[in-house]
Amino acid sequence: MTAASYQALTDLATVALRAAGAQPFAPKAELARAVGLLSGLSFSGEASPRSHGAVERYLKPRAVRHRHAGALLDTLLETAPAIDWIGGESGYGGEPDMTEFCANYAFCALAGPARWATGCSAPSDEVGFNFTVQGPNVTYPDHAHKAIELYYVVSGKALWKRGGEPWVERYPGDVILHTAGMRHAMKTADEPLVAMAVWISDIQSGLVVVRA
Numbered sequence: 727m728t729a730a731s732y733q734a735l736t737d738l739a740t741v742a743l744r745a746a747g748a749q750p751f752a753p754k755a756e757l758a759r760a761v762g763l764l765s766g767l768s769f770s771g772e773a774s775p776r777s778h779g780a781v782e783r784y785l786k787p788r789a790v791r792h793r794h795a796g797a798l799l800d801t802l803l804e805t806a807p808a809i810d811w812i813g814g815e816s817g818y819g820g821e822p823d824m825t826e827f828c829a830n831y832a833f834c835a836l837a838g839p840a841r842w843a844t845g846c847s848a849p850s851d852e853v854g855f856n857f858t859v860q861g862p863n864v865t866y867p868d869h870a871h872k873a874i875e876l877y878y879v880v881s882g883k884a885l886w887k888r889g890g891e892p893w894v895e896r897y898p899g900d901v902i903l904h905t906a907g908m909r910h911a912m913k914t915a916d917e918p919l920v921a922m923a924v925w926i927s928d929i930q931s932g933l934v935v936v937r938a
């Protein structure tokens with residue numbers, strides 16, 4: 727049952743990313759690679775769910791006008807109780823000034839390196855497939871990784887910063903590409919952000935917070 731839910735989420739993700747690739751100025755090659763990698767995933771095993779305060783507080787039903795993003799939110803809500811949610815503290819617990827972030831941020835890995843892929847999640851050496859929940863008035867500070875990453879906004883909105891570009895507000899259905907090593911940051915205001923993140927290269931690479 728849960729494996730089927732994970733598969734349904736993945737199928738919706740491929741539909742959403744394929745549709746996004748038809749938009750002008752979309753990062754078509756990266757989206758096509760993500761679709762190909764996600765299409766190759768299969769899920770099995772038993773769920774080993776674990777919740778997190780950020781998920782309890784901020785992953786809520788809401789009206790999402792974008793069709794594909796709305797479908798993803800609905801299915802994520804149905805699947806959420808069977809997901810192993812990981813708090814921000816597991817990645818940033820040792821970082822200074824990130825206590826607030828850690829308490830209000832969670833993610834899950836539906837596919838990725840074996841150390842993240844518990845329960846029904848699919849171990850993969852090629853693709854990291856995650857959903858993230860970021861509470862309101864939370865800044866995910868500048869960070870960078872070698873992995874090429876695509877974000878897809880599922881619900882809510884956030885200000886997004888890529889490299890030296892200005893902050894840009896992003897909405898459900900928007901795709902944001904982070905190229906290898908590009909620093910990026912996300913800042914919420916009054917609304918929480920639910921997003922999908924897909925790593926399409928170098929998924930074993932580490933992540934660093936950039937403070938200078």
Ligand SMILES: [Fe+2]
Nearest residue numbers: 871875904910
């Ligand atoms: Fe990232």
